Amino acid sequence: MASSSYHEYEISTRMILTAEKIKKVFALDKQNIIALDDVSFQINEGEFFTLIGPSGCGKSTLLRIIGGLEKQTSGTLNFDKVVKIGFVFQHYGLFPFLSVFENIAFGLKMEGIEEKKIRQIVDELIEEVELVGFEDKHPKELSGGMKQRVGIARSLAISPDILLLDEPFSALDEFTAETLRKLLIRLWQKRKFTIILITHLIKEAGELSDRIAVMTAAPGKVETTIEDHLPRPRNPRSKEFYSLEDKLTQLIKPE
Ligand SMILES: Nc1ncnc2c1ncn2[C@@H]1O[C@H](COP(=O)(O)OP(=O)(O)OP(=O)(O)O)[C@@H](O)[C@H]1O
Ligand SMILES: [Mg+2]
Structure with a gap:
């Protein structure tokens, strides 16, 4: 190095x-x-x-x-x-027909990771982005800030x-944007x-x-x-x- x-x-x-x-x-x-x-x-x-x-x-x-x-x-x-590269888009880019859990799990499923491991990784991310209790919701039921939390968690699931x-x-109001900036820094530091x-x-x-x-x-x-x-x-x-x-x-x- x-x-x-x-x-x-x-x-x-x-x-x-x-x-x-x-x-x-x-x-x-x-x-x-x-x-x-x-x-x-x-x-x-x-x-x-x-x-x-x-x-x-x-x-x-x-x-x-x-x-x-x-x-x-x-x-x-x-x-x-x-x-490995993860992508977070301005307009979230979530799959509308998948739940929060399934959206975050998507990349891991594509990689062929076993079910139990996927659950472990996704549950941990859901906690980190503070979406516990929203696992089964669909994007249309979420606020913009929550959608972007899912977007961030989904991009991190594959450990990029x-x-x-x-x-x-x-696309977020300034208060929500500021909260998510702080969340991003926490995730990056961890x-x-x-x-x-x-x-x-x-x-x-x-x-x-x-x-x-x-x-x-x-x-x-x-x-x-x-x-x-x-x-x-x-x-x-x-x-x-x-x-x-x-x-x-x-x-x-x-x-
Ligand atoms: N697929 C495309 N076909 C033709 N021109 C394109 C395409 N994608 C981007 N451009 C052009 O390339 C230039 C740069 O676009 P780009 O979207 O990368 O800018 P940007 O800095 O991201 O802008 P913004 O801040 O508005 O998002 C623009 O002139 C745009 O019109
Ligand atoms: Mg642009």
Whole structure:
């Protein structure tokens, strides 16, 4: 493991993902859209990495490429090992005809895990995301916040190495969003996976991340990456937090 010698016990600097010159061109009838233009970055194992940028800069496209849902036009993605990837979507993406329990169990069933083990894993997750008593409900009976709790639990059921989240809280009211941000941090600290989060909210990025990559408007590029070393839990009313917000605001909207 290539760790900085001094912080050897605290900080893993082992790369889990390196993206080099990722380019994505969508060929439409009359024109080509360059969604991503030579995007490069590296992500460390266990890191909370956030991509922030304006609407249309290619954030979702980049996440879909990392998740294998889409293929880049050119450039390379190198994973350190064979990784399992979990996905959390903005609009939950739950199966409407399955119960909370069955939604969370879905990936495990696909992997052919035995019934008893599935029950154990799913029961534990239901406790962690605080949905005890809702196991047999269907998505239409749940609030938005509860649906996203199911979405998060479902993505974690397969014990992913990397969790990809595409604006996971932006369909929720701010109070619910804040509760779920705290839940995500608790799960990440306990389970120690790598997170790649997409957001357009500066405060959300500052509150959650170890490192924030700022993307520019179309065609998307990673312009700057900044480190967020503020102690956790973060205090969004601290002087340091305001100064981080200012820095990000400047980077996203240069005058
Ligand atoms: N399947 C597709 N076919 C054609 N163009 C696409 C496709 N998917 C995305 N694009 C285009 O690529 C660009 C980037 O889109 P993308 O959805 O990745 O942006 P985004 O940063 O996630 O935006 P938002 O913040 O609004 O979610 C846009 O110009 C979009 O129109
Ligand atoms: Mg998007």
